[in-house]
Amino acid sequence: MPTIKDVAKYANVSVATVSRVLNKKGYVSKEAEENVLKAIADLNYKPNSVARSLYHKTSKMIGLLIPDISNPFFPELARAVEDVALTYGYTVVICNTDEDIRKEAQYLEALQQKYIDGLILTTNQLSADNYENLGIPLVALDRQFSNRVPTVSSKNYEGARQATEYLIENGSEFIAHIRGPYHVKPADDRYQGFKDVVEEQGIAHIVVDCDFTMASAMEVTEGLFEKYSTIDAVFASSDIIAAGVLKVAKNINKRIPEDLQIIGFDGIPLGEMLTPALTTVAQPIYKMGALSARLLIKQIEKEPLDLINYEVKTTIQYRETTRSDT
Template sequence: MTTIRDVAKCAEVSVATVSRVMNKNGYVSKEAEEAVLKAIKDLNYKPNSVARSLYHKTSKMIGLLIPDISNPFFPELARAVEDVALTYGYTVVICNTDDDSDKERHYIDALKQKYVDGLILATNQLTMEDYHDLNIPLVMLDRSNNQSTPTVVSKNFEGAKEATELLISKGSRFIAHIRGPYQVKTADDRYLGFKEVVEDRGIAHVVVEAEFNIKSSKQVTQELFDRYPTIDGIFASSDVMAAGVMKATKQLGKRIPEDVQLIGFDGIPLGEMLIPSLTTVTQPIYKMGTIAARLLIKQIEKQPLDIMKYELETKITLGETTRSDSFAKT
């Protein structure tokens, strides 16, 4: 490995001069600069970022804490964060916390010891105090629970309202909502949106909880139809859950959308792959990731933030799990 001292020797200058050339600061004569640049090229010198980190107490790395990369909502988010990070010269470290606070704490400690420059939190099992004590820039992504930390979320409440209204407008009169876990803020917001609409409109409804995976929602759906066979519309809190609903209805011999209409939430690629394709509330996932990354990097680079909380618009993506005409079945 070539070091700065090798370069200095080769260019017959001091290490300080080499450093000045590389960082373009301080005075360096034309000749010295050329000699250094030539030496760098000849030796194929790449400065060691660990040494740099040690002095600057920064690492050009950011941490991305997510529950689980195998949950299909997160890869696109991660990809967006990485794409932005790359253009600014940052490296992303993805950590799967499994919503386990010990794991999360462990990762945060490890990252801190590596002088990680900032964290994007798409998971939050710890208290805000824990995060605050870190003394590094933070961004909350997809989960907001705090005013003072920059946040990127989509309009879960409004999206859920639209989803529910869509089901009603297309003829559903007894609607079930399969909500996500109670402690998850986004699941709560979607539930509240649903609740507001069905209560306002006086629509029969039922709410059950499931985890954000296919197995759990499939089982919950089966139980749901067991008890309420007349349900004719389902709003699932995520697309993966909606896939579970489809599995269950298929087994039960219910037709989608003729007997039961279905709408999901997220807009992950899976929805399009399903047959029938899923009607869903699409979040701008990639965009959320890019905004979060930029927001974090701005903080790291001490630029002022004009907006602290981004609430992005969702939009309905019409698939084949809702009926095309409003009164196909009454």
């Protein structure tokens, strides 16, 4: 690998001049510039970004902290972040934290030592201070933890309300909500949206807990249907949960959507692949990822942000696990 010195020697100029040409900064005569450009081409020189990093204390890398890339919600998000990052010349380091405080701390340390330029957080086991003390730009995605950190999230409360109202419009009279983990903001908000609607309208309902895995969803659902055979709709806090509900329901020969309506949340690709295809409150996942990445890069490049909290709209994807009201 040739270095800037090789280029300087080949072009008969000093390294400073080469650097000036590279960075288009300072005065350089046309002649010198041409020589340098030719040297660069002839030697196939590429500036070394590590050396640059060392001097500038930046790395053109951003970190994406997620619980687990194998959770189907995250690949599309990661993809969006990566796409945007690439167009701005950044690379993305993916960190699967498993919501484990130790792993998170380990990553944070490693990233900081690499002069990571910014972080997108979809996980926050550590306290807000731990992130803010890093002294680098942050974006919180799908959770919020400090009013100084820009946030991207979707209207979970409103989406949950719409889903619930839709089930009611379609004639359901006893609705179960399978909620996600406590203190996870989106799960809490979706629960609240559901609760408010059923209470306002005086609809029979039941809420059960679940984590965001299909196995847990199936277990919970089996118990639920045993106890309450008259449940005629389920609002699941995620599509994965909904997939579990669907599977159990079909196993015990419930007709869907005639006997039981199901509506999920998230809008992951899985929903479409199921039969019947899952009706769901879709979040614009790609858009959320892309937006976070852009917000992060804006901060890194010291551009002003229009807003600090971005809330994107959800839309119900009407598919086959609900009865149409039209």
